[in-house]
Amino acid sequence: MVWVDLVTLLALLEFLAFGGLVGRARETYGVKAPATTGNAEFERYFRVQQNTLETLIVFLPALWIAAHYWSAAWMAAIGLVYLVGRVVYFRGYVSDPSARHIGYLLSIVPVVALILLGLAGIVRAMLG
Amino acid sequence: MVWVDLVTLLALLEFLAFGGLVGRARETYGVKAPATTGNAEFERYFRVQQNTLETLIVFLPALWIAAHYWSAAWMAAIGLVYLVGRVVYFRGYVSDPSARHIGYLLSIVPVVALILLGLAGIVRAMLG
């Protein structure tokens, strides 16, 4: 499970880095806490982080369960696609919110794949 | 643990579905990203998803820990109540925010029950 643990920790670090970029955007665009709105540029950074939060809570359990039923190394490899997809999503969204869809797909497709692999593994375990 | 894994994956899919409904509500009510406010109807969908995020991060670890100390199948059955409660919460909130409380209770009571069962299991393990 060492690869799954590694991908998990990398996903956590990626999310922390996104949070750091939101904090920097707060300074850059002069949005004082507790506000999260009022500047459209800042809101892009903030929404990237929020959407990554929503994706991370699905990605991690899906990764762990899929890795329980199938090759953990392969599931970790699928997880790498998610990690890269999130970076693409970040860069797309910040440059132009309407350009966020490719990165979104690139990070949500591996998540859905892990869920489906998990379900397939459960069915196999029930039948086996 | 196969039932716990199944309920976990169903909870992830339910949350993804809520996210999909938020995306559709974005189109329906003309709320362009990165905005999340400005249309009260859209905000209902968005708040349901956000509240489900807040509940999911508590539900899943509570489920896994309770299943470690007690019958995993029974803990998964408690998890099913959460899954249904979230649907009731969604339908209630979207029809009228003041009608969200029943569904909220129906999903938070199983979560609290799982936490208490987890604590009871820990106490039993420490004494045993």
Add this chain to the structure above:
Amino acid sequence: MVWVDLVTLLALLEFLAFGGLVGRARETYGVKAPATTGNAEFERYFRVQQNTLETLIVFLPALWIAAHYWSAAWMAAIGLVYLVGRVVYFRGYVSDPSARHIGYLLSIVPVVALILLGLAGIVRAMLG
């Protein structure tokens, strides 16, 4: 793992308690659902809860992975620092948003420490 489970459940209860305080602040400051903005006092409570959500999703997996490679009791002890740090963060932020940084540090440093310990454990396992 009983101490790790205990710290996990305490972190969940702490987050639920923060959610309860947000609900009470909704009443106190007259912010009706689905709104989350419009009253700066309420927004402080809300942001504390949201930031705790963002931290919790990192804290828990980091705790579990670190506890897999090192003494679970010691990792749970690091987790206690996070729990206290979050209370300090809550009190600081609500009294004055610019006073939130000490509590933030007190809760993010143990999280980063757990991630680094997890990474060190993985390296050790790969070499060993």
